[in-house]
Structures are given as C-alpha cells and as structure tokens.
Amino acid sequence: MDVLEAIKGRRSIRAFKNQDVPAETVEELIDAARWAPSAGNIQPWEFIIVRKPRIKRRLVEAALDQMFIEEAPVVIIVCANEERSSQGYGARGKTLYCIQDTAAATQNIHLTAYSLGLGTCWVGAFREEETREILKIPRGMRPVAMIPVGYPAEAPTARTRKPISQIVHYETF
Numbered sequence: 001m002d003v004l005e006a007i008k009g010r011r012s013i014r015a016f017k018n019q020d021v022p023a024e025t026v027e028e029l030i031d032a033a034r035w036a037p038s039a040g041n042i043q044p045w046e047f048i049i050v051r052k053p054r055i056k057r058r059l060v061e062a063a064l065d066q067m068f069i070e071e072a073p074v075v076i077i078v079c080a081n082e083e084r085s086s087q088g089y090g091a092r093g094k095t096l097y098c099i100q101d102t103a104a105a106t107q108n109i110h111l112t113a114y115s116l117g118l119g120t121c122w123v124g125a126f127r128e129e130e131t132r133e134i135l136k137i138p139r140g141m142r143p144v145a146m147i148p149v150g151y152p153a154e155a156p157t158a159r160t161r162k163p164i165s166q167i168v169h170y171e172t173f
C-alpha cells in the first residue's frame with residue numbers, strides 16, 4: 001500500500017470483530033515498529049503482547065474503562081526503555097528521545113496494521129502505575145501506549161484536521 005494512502009486512510013478503530021489475529025501478523029507489526037528511527041539508533045522500545053482475557057480486563061480498568069480494549073483479540077503495550085535512553089543522552093534521552101522513538105514505532109504499527117486490513121487505536125489514557133503492576137513492567141521502563149489490534153467492526157469517517165495555513169510558519173514562528 002502507498003504510504004500516503006495508509007497515512008490518510010487510517011482511522012482509530014474502537015470496535016472489533018470476533019476474529020483472531022495470527023501470531024505471524026502480530027510479528028509483522030513488531031517488525032515494522034523496530035524499523036522506526038530512534039535517537040542514536042538506541043531503539044529504546046519493548047513490546048508486551050497481551051491476549052489473555054483476564055489481563056485485558058485489567059487493562060480496561062487501568063485505561064479508565066475504555067471497554068473496546070478487551071474487544072480486540074490482541075493488545076500491544078509499547079514501553080519506552082528510559083534507562084537505556086538516559087544512558088546515551090541523559091535527561092534529554094529519558095524525557096524526550098525515548099518518547100519520540102516509541103511514538104514513531106507506535107505509528108509504524110498503526111500504519112502497517114491498516115495496510116494489512118487490521119484496525120487499531122492509540123490508547124494513551126491509562127493509569128501508568130496500575131498498568132506497570134498488571135504487566136510486571138520493571139523500573140526504568142515506561143508504558144507509553146496501548147494498542148488494541150483486531151479486524152475492524154466499524155468504518156468511521158475521517159476526523160477533521162487543521163488547515164495547513166494554520167499550522168505552518170515560514171522562516172520564523
């Protein structure tokens with residue numbers, strides 16, 4: 001699929017069919033994620049793949065009762081290895097680069113999923129400590145996004161975007 005077609009055609013999907021996503025397909029998503037750029041090529045990303053209903057249920061609670069998360073057969077939790085980024089780049093690595101790096105990896109997952117006919121949603125609203133506890137995420141590692149992945153059971157229309165004239169500045173701000 002053409003990159004622009006994927007960028008413009010992707011939508012946040014919050015309803016999923018009762019249809020499994022094969023492990024090989026999930027691996028394709030992770031493969032796309034790891035090809036994202038990262039500061040100093042540190043690749044400070046780690047991914048947790050959740051399929052167990054019991055764990056998904058708890059993730060729903062941590063994510064402020066966003067019920068659609070457990071409807072998806074697979075939930076990928078993207079974690080930023082703050083420790084590794086700070087070893088390379090100090091405070092800037094910890095507070096900025098590892099967040100940017102994992103955001104790029106997350107977007108790769110969304111676009112690749114869309115190109116494979118899957119639906120995803122970037123879920124950022126969740127209680128971090130609770131999520132850390134549920135998934136046994138060690139210190140130095142920050143859960144930054146949950147991505148429910150499944151076959152879409154809805155086809156939402158595009159949400160609007162600000163016009164280019166409103167967001168671009170030439171030469172100076």
Ligand SMILES: Cc1cc2nc3c(=O)[nH]c(=O)nc-3n(C[C@H](O)[C@H](O)[C@H](O)COP(=O)(O)O)c2cc1C
Nearest residue numbers: 010011012013014066121122123124125126158159
């Ligand atoms: C950092 C971030 C956090 C988000 N968190 C949530 C979330 O917790 N729940 C949700 O339903 N959507 C969440 N979204 C999805 C946005 O609502 C969605 O991307 C936006 O409304 C544009 O719609 P579109 O993705 O269909 O283009 C999040 C998106 C981003 C980038």
